[in-house]
Amino acid sequence: MEPVSAAVSAVLPAGGSGERLGGATPKQFCGLQGRPLVSYAVRAMERVSWISDIIVVVSPENIETMKSIIEKYGHKRVTVVKGGITRHRSIFNGLKVFAENQSSNRLLQKPEVVIIHDAVRPFVEEDILLKVVMAAKEHGAAGAIRPLVSTVIASGEDGCLDHSLERARYRASEMPQAFLFDIIYQAYQQCTDHDLDYGTECLHLALKYCKTNAKLVEGTADLWKVTYKRDLYAAESIIKDSLSQQICIITDVKEAVVQAGFLLHESLKNQVKVEAISISLSKNDSHLQNIFSGECYNFLCINDKEYATEEIQKLVDMLEKSNVPLLYPVVLILVHLNISENISFSIGLEELTKIKKFAREVKKKNILVYGLLIQYKVTERTWHIGGDTNTPIKANFCLSWRQKDLSLQHPLYSQKLSKVNNFVWEMCSANRKT
Ligand SMILES: Nc1ccn([C@@H]2O[C@H](COP(=O)(O)OP(=O)(O)OP(=O)(O)O)[C@@H](O)[C@H]2O)c(=O)n1
Ligand SMILES: O=C(CO)[C@H](O)[C@H](O)COP(=O)(O)O
Secondary structure, three states: OOOOOOOOEEEEEEEOOOOOOOOOHHHOOOOOEEEEHHHHHHHHHOHHHOOEEEEEEHHHHHHHHHHHHHOOOOOOEEEEEEEOOOOOHHHHHHHHHHHOOOOOOOOOOOOOOOEEEEOOOOOOHHHHHHHHHHHHHOEEEEEEEEEEEOOOOOEEOOEEEEEOHHHHHHHHEEEEEEEEEEHHHHHHHHOHHHHHHOOOOOOHHHHHOHHHHHEEEEEEEEHHOOOOHHHHHHHHHHHHHHHHHHHEEOOOOOOHHHHHHHHHHHHHHHOOEEEEEEEOOOOOOOOHHHHOOOOOEEEEEEEEOOHHHHHHHHHHHHHHHHHOOOOOOOOOOOOEEEOOOOHHHHHHHHHHHHHHHHHHHOOOOEEEEEEEEEEEEEEOEEEEEEEEEOOOOOOOOEEEEEHHHHOOHHHHHHHHHHHHHHHHHHEEEHHOOO
């Protein structure tokens, strides 16, 4: 992704009471799969390395709640600021921290570009953030837009239709938005109480007070704002779904193992987001730590070691040491490659029996271990695949194919590897369905 040359920070207004959603807890603190909504938005910003500071603005009574969320989920680069009685007043308070350097706990640099993003829009990606920031650098202001779903109409005083807008000419203004800091800050400084109390559009303030016509950037459908109760359910389903959508393939550095990893990577990548790394599990690998904290919950660990259980134990130890909150079941699929000539298929299955015992233990910690045996018999030049699980979910199959079938183009290869794919897919998603 294109590097960002400007200093960029973000303000996340999270000081509302969520009246339209109803309920005692403001929507930004409602839990989705065990994590508060606001934490998803913070995490989305935090994952973007070129965003320096993240200001979260909350109402005075929720400052402690927000601080405990930051602590619990290990958020970094976040400063909590007291909000106002309207969204504009909250955003203004957030911006003041940079301009007036009021933060009590650390010195915050005034950024060249500031992103404003509602804390109740959890699915913002780096791609759209980059687009609005680059456009703001060029035009002074920029914001994400979406096509209108319904036509906008105005009613007269008598409650009857006064006029209706031509839908194709209008757009829904969404978030994120980005501004040259000086432009949006000057706009807020000049705005009237009426603007601060009744306005809903930051882009409009930049236009009204700084004559800046914001660049409008087409956004993705998942930028919508959680507003009603049904939005919480929709957001939860998206989160559950995305947990099954990424997997990390871990291999050691041996050639045959790396090759198996490559083949599985190639065949899985059409279905899920795959990251492949080759490391020795005996070392504490920082890349793997990043993958843990990036909240990947599915791992395919390929090795050809005699003591496969020890290998998976190392991975479990690293996972536990990483202190990542295990909010969802972690799926570890141990692919045991047996490439030695003498060992029979049943010995491999014995090792899998050992894994079963181990799997029962770690299941108590919300870590689900599955075993998959792939055996290559040098003499017969055939491969066998055996599947085994620690729960009676499914997948007990045994296949074999000849080494030459392992060419990526070969139809037999894709047919057989698709069985492995299905196994991986089912294991990763079965646990999130409840
Ligand atoms: N005084 C306020 C009001 C709103 N917001 C924030 O602005 C964002 C978008 O506002 P909206 O969806 O309208 O939130 P609420 O005001 O909480 O919702 P409602 O209008 O239903 O009460 C939310 O993240 C909300 O927390 C804020 O920081 N300070
Ligand atoms: O829509 C917006 C941009 O124009 C803002 O994101 C904001 O959410 C509007 O807040 P409210 O729902 O309080 O009017």
